[in-house]
Amino acid sequence: MKIDKYRKFGLILFVMLLLLVQTMFAQKEPFRVGTTTANFLEIGYGSAGNGMGDAVVGTVDDLSAIYWNPAGLSYMRQNSIQFMLQPWIADINTMFASAGLVMPRYGTFAFGIYQVDYGREEVTTMELQEGTGERYSAMDYCFSLSFGRKLTDWFAFGASTKLVSSRIWHTSANAFALDLGAIVNTQFFSPTGNREDGMSIGMSISNYGTRMKYDGMDLLQPIDPTPNEAGDFDNVEGQYKTQGWELPLIFRLGFAIHPIVSGNNKLTLEVDALHPNNNSESLNVGAQYRYTIPSFGSFYLRTGYKGIFMDRSEYGLAFGTGVIYRMRSLNNMALRIDYAYRDIGLLGTSNCYTFTFVF
Numbered sequence: 001m002k003i004d005k006y007r008k009f010g011l012i013l014f015v016m017l018l019l020l021v022q023t024m025f026a027q028k029e030p031f032r033v034g035t036t037t038a039n040f041l042e043i044g045y046g047s048a049g050n051g052m053g054d055a056v057v058g059t060v061d062d063l064s065a066i067y068w069n070p071a072g073l074s075y076m077r078q079n080s081i082q083f084m085l086q087p088w089i090a091d092i093n094t095m096f097a098s099a100g101l102v103m104p105r106y107g108t109f110a111f112g113i114y115q116v117d118y119g120r121e122e123v124t125t126m127e128l129q130e131g132t133g134e135r136y137s138a139m140d141y142c143f144s145l146s147f148g149r150k151l152t153d154w155f156a157f158g159a160s161t162k163l164v165s166s167r168i169w170h171t172s173a174n175a176f177a178l179d180l181g182a183i184v185n186t187q188f189f190s191p192t193g194n195r196e197d198g199m200s201i202g203m204s205i206s207n208y209g210t211r212m213k214y215d216g217m218d219l220l221q222p223i224d225p226t227p228n229e230a231g232d233f234d235n236v237e238g239q240y241k242t243q244g245w246e247l248p249l250i251f252r253l254g255f256a257i258h259p260i261v262s263g264n265n266k267l268t269l270e271v272d273a274l275h276p277n278n279n280s281e282s283l284n285v286g287a288q289y290r291y292t293i294p295s296f297g298s299f300y301l302r303t304g305y306k307g308i309f310m311d312r313s314e315y316g317l318a319f320g321t322g323v324i325y326r327m328r329s330l331n332n333m334a335l336r337i338d339y340a341y342r343d344i345g346l347l348g349t350s351n352c353y354t355f356t357f358v359f
Helices: 002-024 047-051 070-075
Strands: 080-087 093-103 107-122 135-150 155-168 171-185 200-209 220-223 236-239 250-262 265-276 282-293 297-308 317-327 333-343 349-358
Touching: 047 282, 047 297, 047 317, 047 333, 047 349, 070 107, 070 135, 070 155, 070 171, 070 200, 135 171, 155 200, 297 333
Parallel strands: none
Antiparallel strands: 080 093, 080 349, 093 107, 107 135, 135 155, 155 171, 171 200, 200 250, 220 236, 250 265, 265 282, 282 297, 297 317, 317 333, 333 349
Protein backbone atom coordinates (compact mmCIF):
# COMPACT_ATOMS: atom_id res chain seq x y z
CA MET A 1 0.00 0.00 0.00
CA LYS A 2 2.84 2.34 0.90
CA ILE A 3 4.66 1.54 -2.36
CA ASP A 4 1.51 2.31 -4.36
CA LYS A 5 1.31 5.75 -2.75
CA TYR A 6 4.95 6.42 -3.63
CA ARG A 7 4.32 5.35 -7.22
CA LYS A 8 1.33 7.64 -7.55
CA PHE A 9 3.27 10.54 -6.07
CA GLY A 10 6.21 9.85 -8.38
CA LEU A 11 4.04 9.69 -11.48
CA ILE A 12 2.17 12.87 -10.57
CA LEU A 13 5.42 14.77 -9.93
CA PHE A 14 7.00 13.53 -13.14
CA VAL A 15 3.95 14.43 -15.25
CA MET A 16 3.88 17.91 -13.69
CA LEU A 17 7.54 18.45 -14.60
CA LEU A 18 6.86 17.27 -18.15
CA LEU A 19 3.96 19.69 -18.51
CA LEU A 20 6.09 22.56 -17.21
CA VAL A 21 8.85 21.82 -19.69
CA GLN A 22 6.39 21.43 -22.57
CA THR A 23 4.92 24.82 -21.74
CA MET A 24 8.27 26.55 -21.54
CA PHE A 25 9.52 24.99 -24.79
CA ALA A 26 7.00 27.12 -26.67
CA GLN A 27 9.45 30.04 -26.61
CA LYS A 28 10.26 31.50 -30.04
CA GLU A 29 12.66 34.11 -31.34
CA PRO A 30 13.88 36.62 -30.41
CA PHE A 31 15.86 34.84 -27.71
CA ARG A 32 16.43 36.73 -24.46
CA VAL A 33 20.22 36.68 -24.65
CA GLY A 34 21.86 38.85 -22.00
CA THR A 35 18.71 39.34 -19.90
CA THR A 36 19.71 37.36 -16.78
CA THR A 37 22.27 37.73 -14.05
CA ALA A 38 24.38 35.25 -12.05
CA ASN A 39 25.23 33.45 -15.28
CA PHE A 40 28.00 31.54 -13.49
CA LEU A 41 25.15 29.13 -12.67
CA GLU A 42 25.25 27.98 -16.31
CA ILE A 43 28.95 27.06 -16.53
CA GLY A 44 28.65 23.43 -15.43
CA TYR A 45 30.32 21.98 -12.33
CA GLY A 46 31.85 18.52 -12.07
CA SER A 47 34.45 16.90 -14.32
CA ALA A 48 32.32 13.81 -15.01
CA GLY A 49 29.46 15.87 -16.41
CA ASN A 50 31.71 18.34 -18.23
CA GLY A 51 33.59 15.49 -19.90
CA MET A 52 30.28 14.16 -21.28
CA GLY A 53 29.33 17.48 -22.84
CA ASP A 54 27.07 18.35 -19.88
CA ALA A 55 24.78 15.43 -20.77
CA VAL A 56 24.32 13.80 -17.35
CA VAL A 57 20.90 14.80 -16.03
CA GLY A 58 19.66 11.20 -16.24
CA THR A 59 22.77 9.37 -14.97
CA VAL A 60 24.54 11.61 -12.44
CA ASP A 61 25.13 9.70 -9.19
CA ASP A 62 27.68 11.67 -7.17
CA LEU A 63 27.85 15.02 -5.36
CA SER A 64 27.91 16.96 -8.62
CA ALA A 65 24.19 16.08 -8.75
CA ILE A 66 23.74 19.16 -6.55
CA TYR A 67 24.27 21.14 -9.74
CA TRP A 68 22.93 18.86 -12.52
CA ASN A 69 19.96 17.12 -10.92
CA PRO A 70 19.46 16.77 -7.13
CA ALA A 71 17.59 13.49 -7.68
CA GLY A 72 20.95 11.91 -8.54
CA LEU A 73 22.01 12.25 -4.89
CA SER A 74 19.71 9.32 -4.07
CA TYR A 75 22.05 6.98 -5.99
CA MET A 76 25.00 7.70 -3.69
CA ARG A 77 25.86 4.65 -1.58
CA GLN A 78 28.44 6.20 0.74
CA ASN A 79 29.20 9.53 2.36
CA SER A 80 31.37 11.75 0.19
CA ILE A 81 33.38 14.96 0.09
CA GLN A 82 34.07 16.55 -3.30
CA PHE A 83 36.22 19.44 -4.46
CA MET A 84 36.39 20.81 -8.01
CA LEU A 85 38.73 23.41 -9.49
CA GLN A 86 38.00 24.82 -12.94
CA PRO A 87 40.13 27.68 -14.33
CA TRP A 88 37.73 29.55 -16.60
CA ILE A 89 38.22 32.07 -19.40
CA ALA A 90 39.91 35.49 -18.97
CA ASP A 91 41.78 34.36 -15.81
CA ILE A 92 38.50 33.70 -14.00
CA ASN A 93 38.64 30.87 -11.46
CA THR A 94 35.67 28.72 -10.51
CA MET A 95 35.46 26.32 -7.59
CA PHE A 96 32.90 23.84 -6.27
CA ALA A 97 33.05 22.14 -2.88
CA SER A 98 30.46 19.81 -1.40
CA ALA A 99 29.76 17.17 1.21
CA GLY A 100 27.04 14.53 1.32
CA LEU A 101 25.61 12.34 4.07
CA VAL A 102 23.80 9.13 3.11
CA MET A 103 21.02 8.10 5.49
CA PRO A 104 19.43 4.92 4.06
CA ARG A 105 16.11 5.38 5.86
CA TYR A 106 15.63 9.00 4.81
CA GLY A 107 17.75 9.75 1.75
CA THR A 108 20.89 11.75 1.00
CA PHE A 109 21.53 15.23 2.40
CA ALA A 110 24.19 17.43 0.83
CA PHE A 111 25.70 20.89 1.07
CA GLY A 112 27.52 22.61 -1.76
CA ILE A 113 29.12 25.93 -2.54
CA TYR A 114 30.03 27.39 -5.93
CA GLN A 115 32.51 30.24 -6.07
CA VAL A 116 33.64 32.35 -9.03
CA ASP A 117 36.58 34.72 -8.51
CA TYR A 118 37.05 37.38 -11.19
CA GLY A 119 40.32 38.64 -9.74
CA ARG A 120 41.36 42.23 -8.97
CA GLU A 121 41.27 45.14 -11.41
CA GLU A 122 42.44 48.77 -11.31
CA VAL A 123 39.90 51.45 -10.50
CA THR A 124 39.71 54.10 -13.22
CA THR A 125 37.65 57.24 -13.67
CA MET A 126 37.11 59.72 -16.53
CA GLU A 127 39.62 62.04 -14.90
CA LEU A 128 42.11 59.30 -13.90
CA GLN A 129 42.05 56.88 -16.79
CA GLU A 130 45.44 55.46 -15.86
CA GLY A 131 44.07 54.38 -12.49
CA THR A 132 43.38 55.87 -9.08
CA GLY A 133 45.76 53.57 -7.26
CA GLU A 134 42.88 51.51 -5.93
CA ARG A 135 41.86 48.03 -6.98
CA TYR A 136 38.44 46.40 -6.92
CA SER A 137 37.41 42.75 -6.90
CA ALA A 138 34.34 40.85 -8.02
CA MET A 139 33.09 37.50 -6.78
CA ASP A 140 29.99 35.30 -7.07
CA TYR A 141 28.76 32.65 -4.63
CA CYS A 142 26.03 30.08 -4.46
CA PHE A 143 25.25 28.11 -1.29
CA SER A 144 23.08 25.04 -1.76
CA LEU A 145 21.27 22.68 0.61
CA SER A 146 20.12 19.57 -1.27
CA PHE A 147 18.19 16.39 -0.68
CA GLY A 148 17.62 13.31 -2.81
CA ARG A 149 15.62 10.16 -2.15
CA LYS A 150 14.39 7.05 -3.91
CA LEU A 151 10.67 6.54 -3.46
CA THR A 152 10.81 3.18 -5.21
CA ASP A 153 13.52 1.20 -6.99
CA TRP A 154 12.59 2.97 -10.25
CA PHE A 155 11.83 6.55 -9.20
CA ALA A 156 13.93 9.15 -7.40
CA PHE A 157 13.36 12.82 -6.72
CA GLY A 158 15.46 15.63 -5.31
CA ALA A 159 15.37 19.30 -4.39
CA SER A 160 17.82 22.08 -3.56
CA THR A 161 17.41 25.46 -1.92
CA LYS A 162 20.02 28.02 -2.87
CA LEU A 163 21.30 31.40 -1.79
CA VAL A 164 22.90 33.19 -4.73
CA SER A 165 25.16 36.15 -3.98
CA SER A 166 27.10 38.49 -6.26
CA ARG A 167 29.52 41.26 -5.28
CA ILE A 168 31.33 43.90 -7.35
CA TRP A 169 33.53 46.03 -5.08
CA HIS A 170 31.09 47.69 -2.62
CA THR A 171 27.95 46.69 -4.53
CA SER A 172 26.16 43.37 -4.00
CA ALA A 173 22.98 41.48 -4.78
CA ASN A 174 21.31 38.36 -3.39
CA ALA A 175 18.60 35.97 -4.50
CA PHE A 176 16.99 32.74 -3.35
CA ALA A 177 16.37 29.87 -5.74
CA LEU A 178 14.97 26.35 -5.88
CA ASP A 179 16.03 23.33 -7.95
CA LEU A 180 13.81 20.29 -8.54
CA GLY A 181 14.70 17.02 -10.19
CA ALA A 182 13.50 13.50 -10.92
CA ILE A 183 14.96 10.31 -12.39
CA VAL A 184 12.93 7.37 -13.69
CA ASN A 185 14.62 4.02 -14.39
CA THR A 186 12.94 1.75 -16.92
CA GLN A 187 13.62 -1.70 -18.38
CA PHE A 188 13.55 -0.42 -21.96
CA PHE A 189 16.67 -1.28 -24.00
CA SER A 190 18.20 -3.12 -21.05
CA PRO A 191 20.78 -5.65 -22.37
CA THR A 192 20.59 -7.61 -19.11
CA GLY A 193 16.87 -7.31 -18.36
CA ASN A 194 17.66 -5.44 -15.14
CA ARG A 195 16.04 -2.09 -14.55
CA GLU A 196 19.33 -0.47 -13.50
CA ASP A 197 20.76 -1.24 -16.96
CA GLY A 198 17.71 0.05 -18.85
CA MET A 199 16.89 3.49 -20.18
CA SER A 200 16.82 6.22 -17.56
CA ILE A 201 14.90 9.46 -17.91
CA GLY A 202 16.04 12.48 -15.96
CA MET A 203 14.56 15.93 -15.57
CA SER A 204 15.58 19.00 -13.62
CA ILE A 205 14.49 22.60 -13.18
CA SER A 206 17.33 24.83 -12.00
CA ASN A 207 17.43 28.35 -10.56
CA TYR A 208 13.73 29.06 -10.13
CA GLY A 209 13.85 31.99 -7.77
CA THR A 210 13.73 35.67 -6.95
CA ARG A 211 15.31 38.49 -8.92
CA MET A 212 18.71 39.96 -8.11
CA LYS A 213 18.94 43.70 -7.55
CA TYR A 214 22.32 45.34 -6.94
CA ASP A 215 22.72 47.85 -4.15
CA GLY A 216 25.65 49.48 -2.36
CA MET A 217 27.72 52.58 -1.74
CA ASP A 218 29.23 52.51 -5.25
CA LEU A 219 25.84 53.58 -6.60
CA LEU A 220 25.89 56.79 -4.53
CA GLN A 221 26.66 59.93 -6.54
CA PRO A 222 26.78 63.66 -5.70
CA ILE A 223 23.86 65.41 -7.44
CA ASP A 224 23.05 69.09 -7.83
CA PRO A 225 19.26 69.18 -8.47
CA THR A 226 19.34 72.93 -9.35
CA PRO A 227 22.68 73.56 -11.08
CA ASN A 228 21.65 77.02 -12.30
CA GLU A 229 20.62 78.30 -8.90
CA ALA A 230 22.65 79.22 -5.85
CA GLY A 231 21.61 77.59 -2.62
CA ASP A 232 22.23 74.77 -0.17
CA PHE A 233 21.47 71.94 -2.56
CA ASP A 234 24.92 71.44 -4.07
CA ASN A 235 26.16 67.84 -4.13
CA VAL A 236 23.12 66.22 -2.61
CA GLU A 237 23.73 62.49 -2.11
CA GLY A 238 21.74 60.51 -4.66
CA GLN A 239 21.64 56.86 -5.63
CA TYR A 240 21.16 55.14 -8.95
CA LYS A 241 18.14 52.84 -8.87
CA THR A 242 19.01 49.49 -10.42
CA GLN A 243 16.65 47.02 -12.01
CA GLY A 244 15.98 43.51 -10.72
CA TRP A 245 17.31 40.74 -12.98
CA GLU A 246 16.12 37.16 -13.33
CA LEU A 247 18.30 34.16 -12.63
CA PRO A 248 19.20 31.85 -15.54
CA LEU A 249 16.32 29.38 -15.39
CA ILE A 250 17.19 26.05 -17.05
CA PHE A 251 14.96 23.09 -17.88
CA ARG A 252 16.79 19.84 -18.63
CA LEU A 253 15.32 16.61 -19.96
CA GLY A 254 17.66 13.67 -20.53
CA PHE A 255 17.48 10.12 -21.89
CA ALA A 256 20.29 7.63 -21.21
CA ILE A 257 20.81 4.03 -22.33
CA HIS A 258 23.50 1.43 -21.65
CA PRO A 259 24.04 -0.51 -24.90
CA ILE A 260 26.99 -2.46 -23.49
CA VAL A 261 26.79 -4.10 -20.06
CA SER A 262 29.07 -7.10 -20.14
CA GLY A 263 31.41 -8.35 -17.46
CA ASN A 264 33.58 -5.46 -16.37
CA ASN A 265 32.52 -3.19 -19.23
CA LYS A 266 29.70 -0.65 -19.32
CA LEU A 267 28.94 1.97 -21.99
CA THR A 268 26.50 4.80 -21.34
CA LEU A 269 25.03 7.11 -23.98
CA GLU A 270 22.93 10.14 -23.09
CA VAL A 271 21.09 12.95 -24.86
CA ASP A 272 19.87 15.99 -22.92
CA ALA A 273 17.47 18.65 -24.20
CA LEU A 274 17.83 22.09 -22.62
CA HIS A 275 15.50 25.06 -22.51
CA PRO A 276 16.99 28.17 -20.84
CA ASN A 277 15.15 31.43 -20.32
CA ASN A 278 17.99 33.44 -21.87
CA ASN A 279 18.90 31.57 -25.04
CA SER A 280 17.63 29.13 -27.64
CA GLU A 281 16.91 25.46 -26.98
CA SER A 282 19.80 23.07 -27.50
CA LEU A 283 20.98 19.49 -27.15
CA ASN A 284 23.90 18.01 -25.26
CA VAL A 285 25.14 14.53 -26.13
CA GLY A 286 27.62 12.44 -24.17
CA ALA A 287 29.13 9.01 -23.76
CA GLN A 288 30.94 7.27 -20.91
CA TYR A 289 32.83 3.99 -20.92
CA ARG A 290 33.54 2.35 -17.56
CA TYR A 291 35.91 -0.53 -17.03
CA THR A 292 35.86 -2.17 -13.60
CA ILE A 293 39.15 -3.53 -12.36
CA PRO A 294 38.59 -6.24 -9.72
CA SER A 295 40.08 -5.48 -6.29
CA PHE A 296 41.13 -2.01 -7.51
CA GLY A 297 38.22 0.14 -8.67
CA SER A 298 37.05 1.58 -11.99
CA PHE A 299 38.47 3.50 -14.93
CA TYR A 300 36.41 5.95 -17.05
CA LEU A 301 36.65 7.47 -20.51
CA ARG A 302 34.21 10.21 -21.51
CA THR A 303 33.36 12.43 -24.45
CA GLY A 304 30.51 14.69 -25.50
CA TYR A 305 29.34 17.74 -27.37
CA LYS A 306 27.53 20.72 -25.83
CA GLY A 307 25.24 23.26 -27.44
CA ILE A 308 23.92 21.49 -30.54
CA PHE A 309 21.30 23.73 -32.22
CA MET A 310 22.09 26.58 -29.80
CA ASP A 311 22.00 30.00 -31.45
CA ARG A 312 25.61 31.19 -31.95
CA SER A 313 27.12 28.65 -29.58
CA GLU A 314 30.84 28.71 -28.79
CA TYR A 315 30.71 25.33 -27.06
CA GLY A 316 31.94 22.19 -28.75
CA LEU A 317 33.69 18.90 -28.07
CA ALA A 318 34.53 17.73 -24.58
CA PHE A 319 36.73 14.91 -23.34
CA GLY A 320 37.32 13.43 -19.94
CA THR A 321 38.73 10.61 -17.92
CA GLY A 322 38.56 9.38 -14.35
CA VAL A 323 39.61 6.69 -11.94
CA ILE A 324 38.24 5.31 -8.68
CA TYR A 325 40.58 3.54 -6.30
CA ARG A 326 38.78 1.54 -3.61
CA MET A 327 40.60 0.88 -0.35
CA ARG A 328 38.79 -2.28 0.70
CA SER A 329 41.05 -2.77 3.70
CA LEU A 330 39.78 0.59 5.04
CA ASN A 331 36.05 -0.16 5.15
CA ASN A 332 35.71 0.25 1.37
CA MET A 333 36.80 3.89 1.35
CA ALA A 334 37.58 5.27 -2.09
CA LEU A 335 39.45 8.07 -3.78
CA ARG A 336 38.09 9.33 -7.10
CA ILE A 337 39.89 11.66 -9.50
CA ASP A 338 38.20 13.06 -12.62
CA TYR A 339 39.42 15.37 -15.37
CA ALA A 340 37.61 17.13 -18.23
CA TYR A 341 38.69 19.21 -21.20
CA ARG A 342 36.24 21.47 -23.03
CA ASP A 343 36.44 23.50 -26.22
CA ILE A 344 34.83 26.95 -25.90
CA GLY A 345 35.45 28.20 -29.44
CA LEU A 346 36.71 31.79 -29.62
CA LEU A 347 37.05 31.86 -25.85
CA GLY A 348 39.66 29.08 -25.82
CA THR A 349 39.56 25.90 -23.78
CA SER A 350 38.79 24.89 -20.23
CA ASN A 351 40.22 22.24 -17.91
CA CYS A 352 38.32 20.87 -14.94
CA TYR A 353 39.76 18.84 -12.05
CA THR A 354 37.59 17.05 -9.47
CA PHE A 355 38.67 15.13 -6.37
CA THR A 356 36.20 13.01 -4.40
CA PHE A 357 36.77 11.15 -1.15
CA VAL A 358 34.21 8.42 -0.41
CA PHE A 359 33.88 6.96 3.10
